[in-house]
Amino acid sequence: xxxxxxxxxxxxxxxxxxxxxxxxxxxxxxxxxxxxxxxxxxxxxxxxxxxxxxxxxxxxxxxxxxxxxxxxxxxxxxxxxxxxxxxxxxxxxxxxxxxxxxxxxxxxxxxxxxxxxxxxxxxxxxxxxxxxxxxxxxxxxxxxxxxxxxxxxxxxxxxxxxxxxxxxxxxxxxxxxxxxxxxxxxxxxxxxxxxxxxxxxxxxxxxxxxxxxxxxxxxxxxxxxxxxxxxxxxxxxxxxxxxxxxxxxxxxxxxxxxxxxxxxxxxxxxxxxxxxxxxxxxxxxxxxxxxxxxxxxxxxxxxxxxxxxxxxxxxxxxxxxxxxxxxxxxxxxxxxxxxxxxxxxxxxxxxxxxxxxxxxxxxxx
Numbered sequence: 001x002x003x004x005x006x007x008x009x010x011x012x013x014x015x016x017x018x019x020x021x022x023x024x025x026x027x028x029x030x031x032x033x034x035x036x037x038x039x040x041x042x043x044x045x046x047x048x049x050x051x052x053x054x055x056x057x058x059x060x061x062x063x064x065x066x067x068x069x070x071x072x073x074x075x076x077x078x079x080x081x082x083x084x085x086x087x088x089x090x091x092x093x094x095x096x097x098x099x100x101x102x103x104x105x106x107x108x109x110x111x112x113x114x115x116x117x118x119x120x121x122x123x124x125x126x127x128x129x130x131x132x133x134x135x136x137x138x139x140x141x142x143x144x145x146x147x148x149x150x151x152x153x154x155x156x157x158x159x160x161x162x163x164x165x166x167x168x169x170x171x172x173x174x175x176x177x178x179x180x181x182x183x184x185x186x187x188x189x190x191x192x193x194x195x196x197x198x199x200x201x202x203x204x205x206x207x208x209x210x211x212x213x214x215x216x217x218x219x220x221x222x223x224x225x226x227x228x229x230x231x232x233x234x235x236x237x238x239x240x241x242x243x244x245x246x247x248x249x250x251x252x253x254x255x256x257x258x259x260x261x262x263x264x265x266x267x268x269x270x271x272x273x274x275x276x277x278x279x280x281x282x283x284x285x286x287x288x289x290x291x292x293x294x295x296x297x298x299x300x301x302x303x304x305x306x307x308x309x310x311x312x313x314x315x316x317x318x319x320x321x322x323x324x325x326x327x328x329x330x331x332x333x334x335x336x337x338x339x340x341x342x343x344x345x346x347x348x349x350x351x352x353x354x355x356x357x358x359x360x361x362x363x364x365x
Contacts, residue, residue: 007342008285015336016297019325026321027314037312041319044307045300051307053189057261059299061086061270063198064253065277066284066291067205068124068246072138073286074209075242076222081127081142082250083274084149085120089251091153092119094258094265095161097176108179113197113255120251121244123149128243132236138243146274154267163264172266182260194256199292201249206288208245218242250274271302279327298323 024034045055065082072079093116100108127145130136158171165174182192209215220228221238229235253273258265280298284290305319329336337343 011333011336011342012283012285012330014340014342015329015333016326018329018336018339019322022325023318023322027312027318030314030318032312032314037308037314037318040308040311041301041304043304043311045304050189051303053186053191055296055300055303056191056195057299058302059295060192060195060198060260061253061257061273062277062280062295062298063195063202063292064256065250065273066280066295067198067202067288068249068253069277069281070284070286070288070291071205071209071218071249072242072246073281074215074222075218075238075246076225077128077131077239077242077246078139079124079127079142079243079246079250080139080278081124081145081149081247081274082277083270083272084142084146085123085247085250086254086257086270086274087149087153088123088254089116089120090254090258090265090269091156091161091173092116092251093255094173094176097180097259098174098264100180101177103179105179105181108177109182109259112176112180112259113252116255116258117248117252120254121248124247124250125240125244128240131243132239150267153265157265157267170266173264175263176259180259181263182256190261192256192260194260197252197256198295201252202288202292205249209288214241250277276323279323279330282327283330297326 020038024038027034027037044051046052065086068082068085069079093112096112096115097108100111103111123145124142127136127138127141130141131138154171157173161173162168163172163174182194185191185193185196207215209219217228217233217238218241220231220233221235221242225235228238254270257269257273262269276298280291280294283294283297284292301319301323305316308314308319309316
């Protein structure tokens with residue numbers, strides 16, 4: 001392993017450790033015991049086999065949504081709409097899951113997953129087309145599409161797609177059929193095959209970005225769209241493709257949550273996976289393989305939060321503060337280097353660290 005890679009991993013680990021240390025000070029300030037709190041956090045996330053299963057269940061949508069944001073970053077785009085794309089994917093996956101009857105497993109399951117991916121991809125592709133055709137900034141359009149997706153699915157779930165059963169009072173779809181459900185990996189645990197799908201796709205996105213001509217075009221457009229245009233790369237087409245692939249990953253995350261965990265879609269099924277995925281992608285340095293451990297960390301924080309609150313009686317919001325501290329120190333890695341006297345690399349590039357979306361301007365398709 002190259003020394004630069006080891007140094008980058010060290011900085012990431014120190015950023016997380018520093019965030020946890022400040023979190024401990026916060027726990028002390030609120031009258032809690034940090035050792036007891038973090039002991040409960042560990043027990044609820046990685047301390048037992050059942051806890052590990054729950055952590056990996058939480059990590060699955062984080063991996064896929066984090067891959068969505070990381071892929072967009074590599075293409076020079078800031079996809080802040082993963083939450084809406086995830087909601088659309090979940091809605092389409094649920095509709096296929098309960099509305100299409102007579103299709104055997106696993107074909108029905110594959111149709112639900114494919115539908116969720118296509119739904120999320122089409123929703124993100126709208127922002128890509130607007131970017132390529134009119135120059136509309138994808139940060140603005142994806143935020144607006146988030147509102148449309150979340151409010152639109154809320155209407156559908158409380159109206160046309162609501163479970164007609166008289167015993168269901170909440171806004172939710174009917175349960176997906178058995179033929180459209182993801183099976184558990186182990187008989188005595190809730191962990192489903194969606195986690196394996198997420199791991200396979202992380203390798204697939206890595207191969208796409210770094211071993212294929214399509215990935216080369218995506219990264220070239222992300223680094224310098226003008227140079228990519230002069231090299232004969234269709235910048236507009238690449239932008240639309242990048243956003244479509246990014247949205248497909250987020251939509252698949254929503255569909256997997258429906259067919260693998262909840263078995264129905266409801267407006268409150270997401271706890272902010274799409275927004276947290278930005279932090280996951282940044283923590284993973286926008287690298288597909290780096291997203292996986294970052295997602296598992298966030299999954300562990302989510303899975304262990306309840307146990308931490310139970311054993312230490314501190315507010316569960318402390319977990320959100322710790323997540324924010326992790327993101328802050330990861331984003332400000334130069335501060336971590338200065339704090340621990342780690343020399344910065346001469347080859348560090350802000351573009352490679354996290355590509356920030358460019359301004360308005362029409363792009364030739």
